[in-house]
Amino acid sequence: NHQAHYISRQRFSAELSKCLFDFVIQLLPTPEELAVKEDVRKLLERLIRTIEPNSRLLSFGSTANGFSLRNSDMDLCCLIDSGERLSATDLVTMLGDLLNRETKFHVKPLPHARIPIVKLSLDPSPGLPLGIACDIGFENRLALENTRLLMCYAMIDPTRVRTMVLFLKVWSKRRKINSPYKGTLSSYGYVLLVIYFLVHVKNPPVLPNLQMLPPLRPISEEDTHLNGHNIWFFDDIELLSTRWHSENTESIAELLTDFFRYFSKEFLYNTGVASIREGLLTKESKGWQNDLSSAGYNDSRERNRFCIEDPFEVDFNVSRCVTRDGLYTIRGEFMRAGRILAGRPERALLALSQLCE
Numbered sequence: 001n002h003q004a005h006y007i008s009r010q011r012f013s014a015e016l017s018k019c020l021f022d023f024v025i026q027l028l029p030t031p032e033e034l035a036v037k038e039d040v041r042k043l044l045e046r047l048i049r050t051i052e053p054n055s056r057l058l059s060f061g062s063t064a065n066g067f068s069l070r071n072s073d074m075d076l077c078c079l080i081d082s083g084e085r086l087s088a089t090d091l092v093t094m095l096g097d098l099l100n101r102e103t104k105f106h107v108k109p110l111p112h113a114r115i116p117i118v119k120l121s122l123d124p125s126p127g128l129p130l131g132i133a134c135d136i137g138f139e140n141r142l143a144l145e146n147t148r149l150l151m152c153y154a155m156i157d158p159t160r161v162r163t164m165v166l167f168l169k170v171w172s173k174r175r176k177i178n179s180p181y182k183g184t185l186s187s188y189g190y191v192l193l194v195i196y197f198l199v200h201v202k203n204p205p206v207l208p209n210l211q212m213l214p215p216l217r218p219i220s221e222e223d224t225h226l227n228g229h230n231i232w233f234f235d236d237i238e239l240l241s242t243r244w245h246s247e248n249t250e251s252i253a254e255l256l257t258d259f260f261r262y263f264s265k266e267f268l269y270n271t272g273v274a275s276i277r278e279g280l281l282t283k284e285s286k287g288w289q290n291d292l293s294s295a296g297y298n299d300s301r302e303r304n305r306f307c308i309e310d311p312f313e314v315d316f317n318v319s320r321c322v323t324r325d326g327l328y329t330i331r332g333e334f335m336r337a338g339r340i341l342a343g344r345p346e347r348a349l350l351a352l353s354q355l356c357e
């Protein structure tokens with residue numbers, strides 16, 4: 001009976017892995033969508049250069065890291081290479097005016113936001129049935145680097161990493177727990193949780209720790225630091241594949257089930273910090289505890305309910321927007337998903353559609 005149970009679980013897990021894979025494949029952006037987005041980037045870059053001739057417009061976030069779903073937003077970052085720079089505030093204002101005059105975009109400049117950005121959107125068209133939404137920020141070099149880090153992690157084990165991440169993104173959006181403005185977690189936060197889990201929780205690990213591998217040659221401080229943050233990581237993935245192999249053979253479904261189990265029951269939400277650089281850290285060691293006695297405790301208490309350390313900006317809690325209610329909802333959803341996957345549904349597809357209801 002035990003063995004029969006084991007075999008049926010194995011079969012279920014293989015079937016579910018295949019379903020998960022097929023499910024995310026059909027949610028990937030079409031080549032047309034990618035082409036339209038690239039055209040938009042070029043057009044915007046051309047326009048920005050009429051204000052700042054030495055600027056480049058680069059794509060980051062999901063459009064650049066391999067975790068893009070159909071119709072996802074475009075995150076763009078404007079870098080200015082040299083010369084006298086306008087302030088981000090002035091640039092946002094000027095660019096807003098220019099785009100309003102010269103393009104069909106709906107434009108919303110936010111020059112006085114903590115990070116000044118221009119928000120753009122475009123109405124639906126044949127190449128983009130749902131239109132396009134795009135944020136342009138300035139000099140956000142750390143975001144370009146963390147995008148590259150996530151992309152490298154995706155390249156090491158594309159099937160398992162990408163399927164897990166894309167599934168979690170769709171699932172968290174459908175379950176409405178993917179909005180930092182409403183007290184839940186950003187996509188970036190979910191991606192970091194997956195990588196943390198695959199590097200530090202799984203034993204044997206599915207992914208190496210790219211920030212801690214020994215460098216191939218000595219590197220100087222200035223090569224590795226950006227605004228005081230150590231941004232070095234092992235980024236030669238082709239070379240890595242000749243030196244590092246994961247001993248972990250678990251399927252996508254097994255990993256996902258275990259991910260939900262870990263983040264429903266095991267992760268130490270009250271005291272722990274998930275760090276992809278260092279593994280599980282304590283709130284205490286980072287000064288992120290919900291300390292009632294510290295000044296302004298209400299604020300810090302709300303900000304550190306859930307703690308995920310940014311890979312480079314280590315003083316930054318990526319999940320600082322998650323509120324008490326938000327965390328409660330997220331954990332409830334992790335439990336629900338874990339329960340559905342751990343049960344014995346007749347068919348994998350049924351489990352999957354239930355999961356994204």
Ligand code: CTP
Nearest residue numbers: 060061062072073075143146147186187188318
């Ligand atoms: N980012 C960051 N710090 C955050 C949130 C985001 O540096 N606290 C940067 C990261 O470079 C991230 C990018 O902004 O890759 C986009 O974040 P987000 O929109 O959350 O992730 P996407 O992968 O773009 O997800 P989606 O498809 O849902 O837009």
Ligand code: MG
Nearest residue numbers: 061062073075
């Ligand atoms: Mg995005």
